[in-house]
Amino acid sequence: MKRNRHINIPIFIPHMGCPHACVFCNQKKISGALFQSPMRVKKILEESFSTTGRDDDVEIAFFGGSFTGIPENEMIEYLELAQPYLKAGRASGIRLSTRPDTITPQKLKILESYGVTVIELGVQSLDPEVLLMSQRGHTVEDVVSACSLIHEAGIKLGIQTMLGLPADTYEKAVRTAQDVIRLKPDMVRIYPALVIKDTLLQEYYLTGRYTPLGLEEAIEWCAGILPLYRKAGITVLRIGLQDSDTLGSSVVAGPYHPAFGELVESRILYRKLTQWLDMHLENQKRIIIRTRPQLLSKLVGQKRTNIEAVKEKYRLNEVIVKGDLEDGEFLIEVE
Numbered sequence: 001m002k003r004n005r006h007i008n009i010p011i012f013i014p015h016m017g018c019p020h021a022c023v024f025c026n027q028k029k030i031s032g033a034l035f036q037s038p039m040r041v042k043k044i045l046e047e048s049f050s051t052t053g054r055d056d057d058v059e060i061a062f063f064g065g066s067f068t069g070i071p072e073n074e075m076i077e078y079l080e081l082a083q084p085y086l087k088a089g090r091a092s093g094i095r096l097s098t099r100p101d102t103i104t105p106q107k108l109k110i111l112e113s114y115g116v117t118v119i120e121l122g123v124q125s126l127d128p129e130v131l132l133m134s135q136r137g138h139t140v141e142d143v144v145s146a147c148s149l150i151h152e153a154g155i156k157l158g159i160q161t162m163l164g165l166p167a168d169t170y171e172k173a174v175r176t177a178q179d180v181i182r183l184k185p186d187m188v189r190i191y192p193a194l195v196i197k198d199t200l201l202q203e204y205y206l207t208g209r210y211t212p213l214g215l216e217e218a219i220e221w222c223a224g225i226l227p228l229y230r231k232a233g234i235t236v237l238r239i240g241l242q243d244s245d246t247l248g249s250s251v252v253a254g255p256y257h258p259a260f261g262e263l264v265e266s267r268i269l270y271r272k273l274t275q276w277l278d279m280h281l282e283n284q285k286r287i288i289i290r291t292r293p294q295l296l297s298k299l300v301g302q303k304r305t306n307i308e309a310v311k312e313k314y315r316l317n318e319v320i321v322k323g324d325l326e327d328g329e330f331l332i333e334v335e
Contacts, residue, residue: 093117120158
């Protein structure tokens, strides 16, 4: 059956009993207000499916980071609510996010029996010091074990990483990406760490114990790491947290930008442009860059930053950009 749209129905399931206090997490402060009763989840599903079509590819997504850490009977109760939509063909599957140290063979059997198709693990880092300083409460070995069990269960694996946590460096972040690739996930998400209200990270920041990445630094880190995943054939679902009214008002510090992913993609294209020009440009003063219409804004950069930087770097008189390329990323003509 051909599907028209891909739609995620996100349902936030906070873990009020989480024994950990990750420095970037404020769930202990907000969980009481966000508690999702089964009746509330049922209503969310009813309202959401009332707006979807029969040909839409719909996934039910249980987010919150600790889905397999909640009591088993509660986990099953939430999964039961999704079953009518799976059996009727209204939903294609269930995806969830959870901690690697809450994955067990028994829980995976339950998840598989209820139609879970994707499990995303909040790994954040595969550097032991970063995990310790971030108070994650799990080890690298926990991550490796969880990934192996998920692969064995035949469920798709997603891994979420966070750049710029306490004790993190660019070199550690690159090693984490390389180690993640060896774990063979189907997909990854890359988030730069943000200082959010009511977190330990906010306390560290206000007392001078933590300095978040700047926006430019975070863009550079991600522009170096994203191509590693793409070269390995791993789908990158998202770069940077999804923009929302509540997120913007809760960020105290850090590299937050509503179009962060676009900035990273633009930086990667700029690097490719300059690599080509370094090799081929001699004394020419005018160039024409042709690209696909879909890439035009990324290649030009916000406020034409990429084009202006190229003009300055190579002392060009004119840079013309055309969005008329049918295939490839760009083609440069020098005059």
